[in-house]
Amino acid sequence: MLEHLTTKIGARLSGSEGAAKAVEWTNKIMKEYGFDTVYLQPVMVPHWIRGKKEIGQVVRGSKKSDRVALTICALGGSIGTGPNGVVAQVVEVKSFEELAKLGKEAVQGKIVFYNQPMDPTLISTFAAYGKAGFQRRSGASEAAKYGAVGVIVRSLGVNIEDYPHTGSMSYAPNIPKIPAVAISTNHAEILSAMLLEKRDLKFYFETYCETLPDVQSYNVVGELKGSEFPNEIIAVGGHLDSWDLAQGAHDDGTGCVQSIEVLRVFKTMGYKPKRTLRAVMFMNEENGLRGGLEYANQAKLKNENHIAAMESDAGGFTPRGFSMTGTPEVKNKIKNWKVLLEPYGLTDFNREGGGADIGPLAAQGVTLIGFLPDSQRYFNYHHTPEDTFDKVDKRELELGAGAMAALLYLIDRYGLNQVLR
Amino acid sequence: MLEHLTTKIGARLSGSEGAAKAVEWTNKIMKEYGFDTVYLQPVMVPHWIRGKKEIGQVVRGSKKSDRVALTICALGGSIGTGPNGVVAQVVEVKSFEELAKLGKEAVQGKIVFYNQPMDPTLISTFAAYGKAGFQRRSGASEAAKYGAVGVIVRSLGVNIEDYPHTGSMSYAPNIPKIPAVAISTNHAEILSAMLLEKRDLKFYFETYCETLPDVQSYNVVGELKGSEFPNEIIAVGGHLDSWDLAQGAHDDGTGCVQSIEVLRVFKTMGYKPKRTLRAVMFMNEENGLRGGLEYANQAKLKNENHIAAMESDAGGFTPRGFSMTGTPEVKNKIKNWKVLLEPYGLTDFNREGGGADIGPLAAQGVTLIGFLPDSQRYFNYHHTPEDTFDKVDKRELELGAGAMAALLYLIDRYGLNQVLR
Numbered sequence: 001m002l003e004h005l006t007t008k009i010g011a012r013l014s015g016s017e018g019a020a021k022a023v024e025w026t027n028k029i030m031k032e033y034g035f036d037t038v039y040l041q042p043v044m045v046p047h048w049i050r051g052k053k054e055i056g057q058v059v060r061g062s063k064k065s066d067r068v069a070l071t072i073c074a075l076g077g078s079i080g081t082g083p084n085g086v087v088a089q090v091v092e093v094k095s096f097e098e099l100a101k102l103g104k105e106a107v108q109g110k111i112v113f114y115n116q117p118m119d120p121t122l123i124s125t126f127a128a129y130g131k132a133g134f135q136r137r138s139g140a141s142e143a144a145k146y147g148a149v150g151v152i153v154r155s156l157g158v159n160i161e162d163y164p165h166t167g168s169m170s171y172a173p174n175i176p177k178i179p180a181v182a183i184s185t186n187h188a189e190i191l192s193a194m195l196l197e198k199r200d201l202k203f204y205f206e207t208y209c210e211t212l213p214d215v216q217s218y219n220v221v222g223e224l225k226g227s228e229f230p231n232e233i234i235a236v237g238g239h240l241d242s243w244d245l246a247q248g249a250h251d252d253g254t255g256c257v258q259s260i261e262v263l264r265v266f267k268t269m270g271y272k273p274k275r276t277l278r279a280v281m282f283m284n285e286e287n288g289l290r291g292g293l294e295y296a297n298q299a300k301l302k303n304e305n306h307i308a309a310m311e312s313d314a315g316g317f318t319p320r321g322f323s324m325t326g327t328p329e330v331k332n333k334i335k336n337w338k339v340l341l342e343p344y345g346l347t348d349f350n351r352e353g354g355g356a357d358i359g360p361l362a363a364q365g366v367t368l369i370g371f372l373p374d375s376q377r378y379f380n381y382h383h384t385p386e387d388t389f390d391k392v393d394k395r396e397l398e399l400g401a402g403a404m405a406a407l408l409y410l411i412d413r414y415g416l417n418q419v420l421r
Numbered sequence: 422m423l424e425h426l427t428t429k430i431g432a433r434l435s436g437s438e439g440a441a442k443a444v445e446w447t448n449k450i451m452k453e454y455g456f457d458t459v460y461l462q463p464v465m466v467p468h469w470i471r472g473k474k475e476i477g478q479v480v481r482g483s484k485k486s487d488r489v490a491l492t493i494c495a496l497g498g499s500i501g502t503g504p505n506g507v508v509a510q511v512v513e514v515k516s517f518e519e520l521a522k523l524g525k526e527a528v529q530g531k532i533v534f535y536n537q538p539m540d541p542t543l544i545s546t547f548a549a550y551g552k553a554g555f556q557r558r559s560g561a562s563e564a565a566k567y568g569a570v571g572v573i574v575r576s577l578g579v580n581i582e583d584y585p586h587t588g589s590m591s592y593a594p595n596i597p598k599i600p601a602v603a604i605s606t607n608h609a610e611i612l613s614a615m616l617l618e619k620r621d622l623k624f625y626f627e628t629y630c631e632t633l634p635d636v637q638s639y640n641v642v643g644e645l646k647g648s649e650f651p652n653e654i655i656a657v658g659g660h661l662d663s664w665d666l667a668q669g670a671h672d673d674g675t676g677c678v679q680s681i682e683v684l685r686v687f688k689t690m691g692y693k694p695k696r697t698l699r700a701v702m703f704m705n706e707e708n709g710l711r712g713g714l715e716y717a718n719q720a721k722l723k724n725e726n727h728i729a730a731m732e733s734d735a736g737g738f739t740p741r742g743f744s745m746t747g748t749p750e751v752k753n754k755i756k757n758w759k760v761l762l763e764p765y766g767l768t769d770f771n772r773e774g775g776g777a778d779i780g781p782l783a784a785q786g787v788t789l790i791g792f793l794p795d796s797q798r799y800f801n802y803h804h805t806p807e808d809t810f811d812k813v814d815k816r817e818l819e820l821g822a823g824a825m826a827a828l829l830y831l832i833d834r835y836g837l838n839q840v841l842r
Contacts, residue, residue: 120816123765158816318739318797320766344544345741345795347768374795376739376817395541395579396797 001029001257002316002397006247006389013076013244014284015047015215022240023218026256026281030222033264035279037225040218043294045284047215048076050244051208054181056152058194059087059202067204068194070187073164073245074207075136075153076287077171078180085206086111086150086179092195096134096142108147111203113195114139115154115188118379125375126314129156129382140180141172151180152203154188158379162186165383166243168287179207219291220281224263226412228274233299234411235278235309236262236404239285239292239357246387250378253389254316254397255371256281261401262408273412275307282357285313289356296360307416310369311355312404315381316392317373319403321346323353326367330416334369337410346403348372367416371404422450422678423737423818427668427810434497434665435705436468436636443661444639447677447702451643454685456700458646461639464715466705468636469497471665472629475602477573479615480508480623488625489615491608494585494666495628496557496574497708498592499601506627507532507571507600513616517555517563529568532624534616535560536575536609539800546796547735550577550803561601562593572601573624575609579800583607586804587664589708600628640712641702645684647833649695654720655832656699656730657683657825660706660713660778667808671799674810675737675818676792677702682822683829694833696728703778706734710777717781728837731790732776733825736802737813738794740824742769747788751837755790758831767824769793788837792825 009025012018023040030038056072074080091107093099094116099107114135118128135153143151155165164182171177183191195201220240226232238255242248259279266273283291299306310322321341324331335349354368362368373396381387430446433439444461451459477493495501512528514520515537520528535556539549556574564572576586585603592598604612616622641661647653659676663669680700687694704712720727731743742762745752756770775789783789794817802808 123820125816318795345769348766374739376820377814380814393798393801395546399544399797 001260002249002253002392003389005253005257006249010247011244012240012242012248014045014217014241014287015212016244019217019241019283023220026220026240026260030260030279034267035222035224035263037223039221041221041294041298042216042218043283043290044214045217045290046288047212048287049210049212050074051080051210055085055206056181056183057204058191059204060198070191071162071164071184072152072181072205073166074209075169075180075182076166076243077169078140078207078209079177080207080209081179081205082208083206085204087202087204088149090195090201090203092192099142099146104146107143110148111150111152112139112143112148113152113191115192117154118156118158120158125158125379129379132156136167136169136182138170138172140169140178141175144175144178148178150178150205153180153182155182155185156379157185160186160189163384163386166245167383181205181207217283219283219295222260222263222279224266224273224277226274226276227272230276231305232275233278233304233306234275234408235280235306235358236408237280237282237357238312239283240281241284241286243286243383245383245385247389249387249389249392250315250381251383251387252285252313254392254400255312258312258316258397258401258404262405265405275412277408277412285357292357293360296364299361300364306361306364306366308367308369308411309358309361310371310404310408311358312371312400313355314371314375315373315378316397316400317377318396319346319371319400320374321348321372322407323351323370323372324368325352325354325362330367333416337407340410341406344403344406369407371400373400422681423670423674423813424810426674426678427670431668432665433661433663433669435466435638435662435708436633437665440638440662440704444641447641447661447681451681451700455688456643456645456684458644460642462642462715462719463637463639464704464711465635466638466711467709468633469708470631470633471495472501472631476506476627477602477604478625479612480625481619491612492583492585492605493573493602493626494587495630496590496601496603497587497664498590499561499628499630500598501628501630502600502626503629504627506625508623508625509570511616511622511624513613520563520567525567528564531569532571532573533560533564533569534573534612536613538575539577539579541579546579546800550800553577557588557590557603559591559593561590561599562596565596565599569599571599571626574601574603576603576606577800578606581607581610584805584807587666588804602626602628638704640704640716643681643684643700645687645694645698647695647697648693651697652726653696654699654725654727655696655829656701656727656779657829658701658703658778659733660704661702662705662707664707664804666804666806668810670808670810670813671736671802672804672808673706673734675813675821676733679733679818679822679825683826686826696833698829698833706778713778714781717785720782721785727782727785727787729788729790729832730779730782731792731825731829732779733792733821734776734778735792735796736794736799737818737821738798739817740767740792740821741795742767742793743828744772744774744791744793745789746773746775746783751788754837758828761831762827765824765827790828792821794821
């Protein structure tokens with residue numbers, strides 16, 4: 001499944017042909033596996049496109065030979081510069097506080113270069129990602145407040161690499177929109193070193209991205225109907241969309257195929273779930289979350305009773321455990337199963353969490369569960385051209401699907417209320 | 422360090438030029454890091470060489486076009502066939518029991534093809550390796566008992582791959598020595614399918630390996646002298662030799678550089694160990710264990726008091742915990758530190774174990790500790806041409822060194838006797 005989704009279909013940014021093909025194919029494959037019900041759930045999604053390849057150059061003087069190419073890519077959601085590009089002096093900062101201290105005087109008319117690395121001392125790379133993410137998510141508007149004309153953001157990667165990491169950014173209301181790009185970690189280091197040498201260095205970049213009108217798309221849902229409590233729904237999902245730079249293997253082809261695999265395995269082994277098990281391929285996690293929002297919206301409109309929702313969106317690596325959001329009673333019930341799961345290397349049950357796509361279900365009191373694979377290699381690939389099929393280890397991927405199936409089996413069999421049925 | 426050891430020095434089979442260079446270089450680098458004492462410990466090692474590249478062919482008929490090349494490699498320690506090769510019908514078995522049932526009548530004059538895959542249902546790939554290892558280690562002599570003229574052994578790999586896994590085998594006394602080769606898992610499947618179609622299929626193979634006279638080599642030892650209890654030694658090591666097919670990255674370049682790194686880190690941060698910390702690069706783990714045996718022998722001769730020995734020889738992957746061999750009291754003491762190590766993802770403290778090289782110290786009552794990284798990808802690379810530098814993730818490698826340093830710090834600081842000093 002993963003090979004087809006990543007190498008035959010490939011990149012699947014919302015609104016793209018790849019995303020449409022992925023909808024069609026996952027719908028088809030879940031039908032072929034004989035799931036009881038398979039259907040599309042319509043949702044309108046944003047349609048951002050990268051356009052022509054970006055150009056990024058350090059400008060050390062007026063001659064052509066004074067220009068040094070550095071690797072950048074537009075951030076998702078950014079406006080483009082168009083063919084005229086942006087050229088300006090560069091101000092390097094590591095935080096919004098530093099930016100505020102510099103103020104309008106130092107920033108006006110300049111390009112702000114955010115260069116805060118991910119904190120390597122945090123064992124969970126997701127914690128480091130969370131801590132450094134401000135630059136990419138809201139760096140542009142924050143810089144525009146002080147009159148900046150563009151931003152360059154250090155890629156959110158753990159290693160020093162030559163490829164940039166894209167990802168979504170958004171503009172705050174009532175602040176001028178300025179173009180935003182990510183720079184590879186290696187070139188962030190180089191740019192920083194060049195700035196130490198020559199403070200009035202200029203940077204030039206050209207981007208052709210733009211936001212087109214919204215496009216009709218879909219979440220894809222496949223169900224095994226519950227034999228005893230069909231109205232109690234247990235959802236398990238990943239997101240079908242990916243960034244445009246690669247094949248969307250670890251983010252999040254793996255989560256999608258693992259979710260389908262859980263149902264496929266139960267069906268193949270003849271296990272008839274008591275409750276309704278639902279595999280959900282969410283659309284548009286990366287730049288809008290429209291699929292997750294619409295799924296929760298429909299659940300509410302239809303008065304559906306989700307007893308739990310699990311998401312796999314942290315890569316297809318060796319399983320380590322599950323994060324949870326729910327009542328203390330329900331969390332304790334799940335933690336009591338730890339003894340059954342520990343022999344399979346599942347030991348991490350203490351984190352609060354869930355997943356972006358299932359997040360909107362929390363308002364309906366649904367217990368959220370996040371599948372936690374080992375996080376160490378995720379940000380080598382996340383949102384980069386390197387997120388390809390060959391980076392996924394077959395056995396690690398399968399063990400993840402097995403771990404998810406094991407916990408979902410327990411939830412299906414024993415429910416999540418306090419008294420065992 | 423790992424980049425130099427694997428890409429500049431490369432393969433390091435005992436007796437080879439690579440092994441000699443690795444001795445020289447690790448000796449030099451530990452001196453450069455300013456360790457208190459760095460020295461070579463002489464040991465004679467076996468010198469097996471592969472010689473000319475192996476040829477393996479299925480022979481379906483008498484024409485040249487009836488021959489199909491399959492990927493094989495000689496097993497370490499095997500005799501070679503020389504230019505005349507071996508050609509015979511193939512008998513496939515999955516166990517020694519099956520072989521015994523077939524008996525002399527069915528086996529005499531034939532090539533025995535051991536085709537027992539590693540058990541994928543065992544979560545620890547090392548457990549699966551242990552279970553399937555009989556074929557490679559003693560398959561040749563077992564088959565020779567019934568008159569076989571050669572053996573082909575399914576590679577000890579988790580996946581279906583195109584490259585073979587070498588590894589050591591040995592001959593039982595007083596049984597004719599017959600040549601032994603490993604076949605890639607993919608080609609084992611193909612050969613097995615061909616045998617189903619044509620039971621009298623022949624196989625031809627040519628190997629040029631041979632065992633030369635023993636060679637002078639060395640363990641390499643670097644020490645930080647203990648400030649309070651200099652006579653209490655804590656050893657940490659990996660093995661410097663590797664198989665000849667690749668760079669010996671995960672097996673066991675990573676263990677070597679992690680061991681040096683532990684001492685380097687302590688020295689760099691100004692931590693003065695109470696006890697003597699010793700990094701040991703063992704020679705000849707792969708095909709003789711002469712380094713490990715000599716190290717224990719010298720420790721005994723010199724009346725050295727090792728309070729613990731740790732080995733890293735399971736790859737440079739995300740750390741998961743430590744295995745142990747020792748008294749219940751000492752093991753409990755280490756397990757009581759689990760609470761300090763768990764926040765770093767170290768949760769696995771329940772396995773019995775240690776390491777091949779430190780194993781001989783057990784007879785002196787030394788507590789043995791095995792560093793346990795995640796095992797899932799190890800047998801993708803182990804003993805294959807794929808065990809190269811690029812397969813090691815920098816962050817995973819460093820976290821491993823950090824985990825080892827953390828436990829060694831606790832042992833140094835608090836000792837391993839029952840009462841805290």
